[in-house]
Structure formats: structure tokens, C-alpha cells
Amino acid sequence: MSGIKGPGSAKDPGLESTPGMDPFADTLQRLREAFSSGRTRSAEFRAAQLNGLSRFLRENKQLLQETLARDLHKAAFHSDISELILCQNEVDLALRSLHTWMKDEPVAKNLVTQLDSAFIRKEPFGLVLILTPWNYPLNLSLVPLVGALAAGNCVVLKPSEMSKCAERVLAEVLPRYLDQSCFAVVLGGPEKTGKLLEHEFDYIFFTGSSRVGKIVMAAAAKHLTPVTLELGGKNPCYVDDNCDPQTVANRVAFFRCFNAGQTCVAPDYVLCSPEMQARLVPALQSAITRFYGNDPQSSQDLGRIINEKHFQRLRDLLSCGRVVIGGQSDESDLYIAPTVLVDVQETEPVMQEEIFGPILPIVNVRSLGQAIDFINRREKPLALYVFSKSSQVVNQMLDRTSSGNFAGNEGFTYLTLTSLPFSGVGKSGMGRYHGKFSFDTFSHHRACLLSHSGLEMLKNIRYPPYSDCRQKLLTWALGSHSCNLL
Ligand code: NAD
DSSP: OOEEESTTTTTOTTTTTSTTOOTTHHHHHHHHHHHHTTGGGSHHHHHHHHHHHHHHHHHTHHHHHHHHHHHHOOOHHHHIIIIIHHHHHHHHHHHHHHHHHHSOEEOOOOGGGTTSEEEEEEEEOSEEEEEOOSSSTTHHHHHHHHHHHHTTOEEEEEOOSSSHHHHHHHHHTGGGGSOTTTEEEEEOOHHHHHHHTTSOOSEEEEESOHHHHHHHHHHHHHTTOOEEEEOOOOOEEEEOSSSOHHHHHHHHHHHHHGGGGOOTTSOOEEEEOHHHHHHHHHHHHHHHHHHHOSOGGGOTTOOOOSSHHHHHHHHHHTTSSEEEEOOOEEGGGTEEOOEEEESOOTTSHHHHSOOOSSEEEEEEOSSHHHHHHHHHTSOOOSEEEEEOSOHHHHHHHHHHOOOSEEEESSOGGGGGOTTSOEEOOGGGEEOEESHHHHHHHTEEEEEEEEOOSSOHHHHGGGSSSOOHHHHHHHHHHHSGGGOOOO
16 A cells, blocks of 8 residues: 545546656645635634544444554554543544634733733644554544644644554545545655655654654754654653552553553663562562463463564564563564563663563662662653652652653553643653644644724834833833733
8 A cells, every 4th residue: 555545546546656756746735725725724624524533433443443453463442542542532622622722812911012912823834744653553643633633734644554454544444534625644654755754844743763753853844844753762660669569560561561562651661779679570470470361472462563573673682681571472473472671781772772562671770869860861751650659759750850751650641631741852752742732732823912003192102212201111111010910
């Protein structure tokens, strides 16, 4: 499958294969014209698109579950809690809040502008490109899409070519539920996406690796296009001596192995003392056996690695440090067992790259201070976890580090809250989304001041020549003390 799906794909079947022709030009032109017509701006149009998305989710629930099972061996319930319900929640919130979000936002004024109207208008950017990865292929396509459509944009969605079944459903089924003059799905791998990125967009929303994030940002820079980058990295998980090892092990093992570890916010490695490690390892073994049985490969609740390339990469990582739990793999099934590694050196590959699989290395530190130093020596992570019965320890970790997202005594449950922004910081990304944050991300916040055509007598004070008295009056009227609250 490759090329653009949407209106016109049936009309231009040979376009893509014609050397020298641009396979994207017609579709992008059509979307631009649709945006210029103003059609996407009304609340009614936006609500119709969101209702279409909602119907897509409801009417195809089983198909979507099967799709994710085929791509990633996801159990239906896992697909529900990590993809479908979260998408539906976003759509429902956007539908409920659309009118409020779209309203002009009045702002405080100073004396000089007292008789004027000052407000922020949220206006759509125009043509938005959404590029998505394969690990939560529906969630990471549809959640940004909700924000982009709610904000009144035209959208080109480019799903990952690696989650092939999801790619097909997004290309063939989703467009039937949306106005296809304003929405298109584009297919292709790195080369074709590179060509797509040569075009000018008004906003690019990218979720994926830091490596490709740099390519996207460089392409966007050529057109001065604003970007959101939702990237990955290594997420530390500090386990304090003052905690219940079994409780921590349950939570860490669950969030590490969810989706076979292929989660951008999964705890990537544990930092703890050698004493805590000795208590944690048997507890992790007990949690893994409880969740996935004695033979995790036969568990319905454990996913598979997306493809051979990632399987090989992960199998190589199994040779780092010393395996104390798991370590098995089966290439014919793309299966990697839930694995715990100890005696891991910082210089080994498993501590140098994002793991993105069900492998958990444990690195020893002597104290909270040493853990904080370890974390701060590295790039700011997408997520940071701390487990301790002491709120002081949790708060110190929070106060003395930085990360996109943070959880104390918990995994990535914060993702279920549309009230929290989801974002990276530093090398883990820029920009935020979920809930209203998505709407704001996909809206230009236009500063507006509407004044009177008359009242020139009052405005005369600002024109030269400036007498002493006039200067004093103006200085006073412009001062921050003259700002009023709303
Ligand atoms: P990826 O960066 O390889 O691919 C993401 C998208 O970019 C895909 O659509 C792909 O087709 C496209 N792409 C790939 N190479 C390209 C190139 N050379 N030029 C232009 N486009 C290209 O990422 P992935 O392997 O699909 O996903 C895994 C990564 O995504 C991990 O690093 C993970 O941490 C990250 N991720 C981040 C989040 C988040 O919300 N922060 C969520 C999920 C995954």
C-alpha cells in the first residue's frame, strides 16, 4: 500500500508511479482550497467531523481490536484501555467543550485600552500534517486528529508503515467518516515521507523517534513551519529503600511489559540500591508469573514485537549485564520474554538506547542524591518515576529533576487524564497535547484589540509633542499598576 487515499486517489491511479510527478501535489492543493473556502471554521463543521470520528470508533470497535491484535498481539481489553477508550474520551470532551474552547478569550487591559476590546481569538492554522508511529497506531493518530479537527484545520495524516493493519484501516475506513475534501491519509515509508515533508504545511505534529524528529524539524525549518515533537528516550524509575518491594514490582512490571514494553513512557530502567535490588528481583519474578503465568509466551495479555528488525535489536540487548529473570526469545513468534537484567554497565547498549521492549535493566545507586545526579547527567526524559513511602523522597525527585511527565508510586496512568498536558522536554520533545491542550496546540492564538473609530480626543494624549504633563500621564496610564483583572 502506498500513495494517497482520499478523494482523487481513484481518479489518479497512475499518478504515483509516473516518474517525476509529485504524488502529493493534487491532494494538498485540494485541502488548501477547502481551508481557504472557510468551510472548516464553523463550530457545526468541526462538530460534524468529531461526530464522524466518534462513529468510526463505535461502529468499527471489533475491527479496530482485531487490527491491533494482528499488528501487535494486543488483547482486546488492552486495546480498549490504551487506545480506543482514550480516543473516545478525547472526542467526547472536544464535542462537549467545543463552543467554550472556540470562544474569544477576553484579557486584562490597561488604562490606555480601557474603552477597547482586547481578546485572544483561537484560529485554525490551516493545513496540518500529523505523522505517527506504530506502537499505539490508533491512539497516536486519532488523539492529535481530534485536536486538529476541533481547531478547524484541514489535516493530512501519515500513519506508520510498520503497523500495517492499522495503516490500512486508517487509510480505507476512517476517511469514510470524515469530510474528504478537508482530510486525507497519506501512506509511505521514510523516503516518501521525506518527499511529503518538502511541501509546506501550516503546522506539523510529529510523534516518533528523536532521530526522525530532527529530520522533521529540519524540513519544517525550511518553511518556518511550527512543530510539535512528541519523542522518546530513556525513562528512569527510582526505587527508594523505603517501599514495599512487591507493590513496586507489580507496578513496574505491569507498566514495563504493557504492549510488550513498546511504550514511549514505559519505565526504561530501574535505579536502586543493591539491597533493594535483592528484594526487588524475586518480587518482579513473582509479579511477572502472576500476570503472565509460568510460560509468558502463551499468555493472551503479553504483546509481541512489531517486526524482525526490532526483535533482533532487542535480542542483542539481552546480552547486556546478567539475566536474572526471563531472557528467552522466539524469532518465529517475535516473542521476547519479560526480562530483568542486573550488573548492567552505563556504557552498555541497553543503557545507551531507548529499550522499547519488555526488558528492564537495574542499575545500582547508593542514595537518592546519586540517583538524581545519574538522571540529571542524561537528557531530560519523557517520563520519570519514583517509588517511595516517603513523600519527601518523591518531592525531592520532583523538585530536583526535569521530565516531560512525572509519576510518584505509579506508572503512566496520567495518560488517562485529558486534564493533564502530555509533552516532552529538552530532547524528549516540545509542545503539548491531550484535551484542551490539543485544541490550543492546533490553534493560533491571535492577539486582537478592537478600538473605537471615534473618541479621538481621548487618544490625542499619545501624540507628540510631549509636554511634561503628557509624559507623566501616559507613563502612568501604561504602567502595570493600571492593568485591571477580568
Ligand atoms: P519513527 O521515528 O521511526 O517513525 C515515526 C514516523 O516517521 C512514521 O510515520 C515513519 O514513517 C516516519 N519516518 C520514519 N523515518 C523517516 C524519515 N527518514 N523521514 C521522514 N519520516 C520518517 O518512530 P517509530 O519507530 O514509528 O516509533 C517509535 C519511537 O517513537 C520511539 O522512539 C518512541 O519513544 C517514540 N514515541 C513517542 C511517543 C510520544 O508520545 N512521545 C509515542 C509513541 C512513540
